[in-house]
Amino acid sequence: MTRIAIMGAAGRMGKMLIEAVNGDDSARLTGAVVRPDSSLKGADAGELAGQGRLGIMLCGSLEEIVDDFDVLIDFTSPALTLENLAICARHGKRLVIGTTGFNDEQLSALEGYASSVPFVFAANMSTGVNLSLNLLATAARALGDAGFDIEIIEAHHRHKVDAPSGTALMMGRAVAEPLGRDLKTDGVYQRVGQIGPRSAREIGFSTVRGGDIVGEHTVLFAAEGERIEITHKASSRLTFGRGAVRAAHWLMDQKAGHYDMQDVLGLKQALSDDPQA
Numbered sequence: 282m283t284r285i286a287i288m289g290a291a292g293r294m295g296k297m298l299i300e301a302v303n304g305d306d307s308a309r310l311t312g313a314v315v316r317p318d319s320s321l322k323g324a325d326a327g328e329l330a331g332q333g334r335l336g337i338m339l340c341g342s343l344e345e346i347v348d349d350f351d352v353l354i355d356f357t358s359p360a361l362t363l364e365n366l367a368i369c370a371r372h373g374k375r376l377v378i379g380t381t382g383f384n385d386e387q388l389s390a391l392e393g394y395a396s397s398v399p400f401v402f403a404a405n406m407s408t409g410v411n412l413s414l415n416l417l418a419t420a421a422r423a424l425g426d427a428g429f430d431i432e433i434i435e436a437h438h439r440h441k442v443d444a445p446s447g448t449a450l451m452m453g454r455a456v457a458e459p460l461g462r463d464l465k466t467d468g469v470y471q472r473v474g475q476i477g478p479r480s481a482r483e484i485g486f487s488t489v490r491g492g493d494i495v496g497e498h499t500v501l502f503a504a505e506g507e508r509i510e511i512t513h514k515a516s517s518r519l520t521f522g523r524g525a526v527r528a529a530h531w532l533m534d535q536k537a538g539h540y541d542m543q544d545v546l547g548l549k550q551a552l553s554d555d556p557q558a
């Protein structure tokens with residue numbers, strides 16, 4: 282039985298994570314954390330997530346419940362996730378991190394915990410997106426230097442605060458790496474005015490925000506006369522929640538290190554078996 286605590290339990294993903302843990306016979310919700318000043322403190326986590334009473338009270342601090350869980354699942358904000366990594370490092374806990382929007386400095390701080398904390402960090406916990414990374418690398422290898430321009434288009438709900446999405450950036454790296462390109466120099470995040478013709482190397486990102494879109498990503502390989510589009514559409518956040526719970530179980534057998542969802546799903550092995558790789 283994996284004992285799981287959820288950080289940011291009142292958030293869109295927080296509630297989905299409570300549902301995902303509750304729906305998994307091998308997992309048990311043993312903690313749920315909201316803001317220290319939240320009016321929800323003391324309420325039942327299951328009731329908050331529409332799961333009925335689970336007997337787990339929402340609390341305002343991770344330190345309060347740190348002895349009660351094996352794995353913390355954290356889909357919140359970069360600053361809070363880094364604070365939680367520090368607490369988990371001190372108490373020998375594992376983490377599944379779904380938070381996106383880290384800057385370079387925050388990413389290197391996160392990396393610093395790889396020697397002391399077993400954690401899975403992935404901008405997207407769905408099986409489909411993680412499989413598509415392999416498809417994208419294969420397509421990029423075949424097409425990227427053969428006259429195909431690469432563009433990435435992502436769409437999300439109106440509440441999303443970071444752009445481009447973590448998934449779009451992850452897909453960008455999946456196509457850039459096999460082509461020897463770097464998103465720092467080849468990524469184009471904005472086009473406006475007299476921008477001139479497109480260069481062959483650039484990887485363009487376009488962001489759509491509106492309504493309740495759960496998460497849609499398309500990588501477009503466009504040549505003269507034809508184009509290929511690889512698209513993933515998430516229709517329920519439960520997909521991310523179930524992926525995170527799967528990662529939590531997997532982490533129970535891992536030593537300290539920074540892992541991703543491709544490790545959890547065994548897709549790195551599949552990639553290295555690819556004769557094209």
Ligand SMILES: NC(=O)C1=CN([C@@H]2O[C@H](COP(=O)(O)OP(=O)(O)OC[C@H]3O[C@@H](n4cnc5c(N)ncnc54)[C@H](OP(=O)(O)O)[C@@H]3O)[C@@H](O)[C@H]2O)C=CC1
Pocket residue numbers: 288289290291292293294295315316317356357358360361378379380381382403404405406407447521
């Ligand atoms: N990896 C994946 O598969 C997925 C990742 N995500 C990512 O997960 C993150 C959360 O998304 P979402 O659930 O939609 O966002 P929400 O804003 O709905 O949820 C975030 C939660 O974290 C809490 N929180 C944030 N900062 C703090 C803080 N400093 N102290 C205490 N609580 C804090 C918020 O509290 P409050 O409401 O009080 O502000 C909120 O409850 C985003 O980075 C998103 O991109 C989302 C879906 C899938």
Ligand SMILES: O=C(O)C1=N[C@H](C(=O)O)C[C@H](O)C1
Pocket residue numbers: 381404405437441445446447448449495496497
């Ligand atoms: O904020 C979201 O909602 C999502 N964020 C993740 C991202 O930034 O890629 C994953 C998913 O697309 C939903």
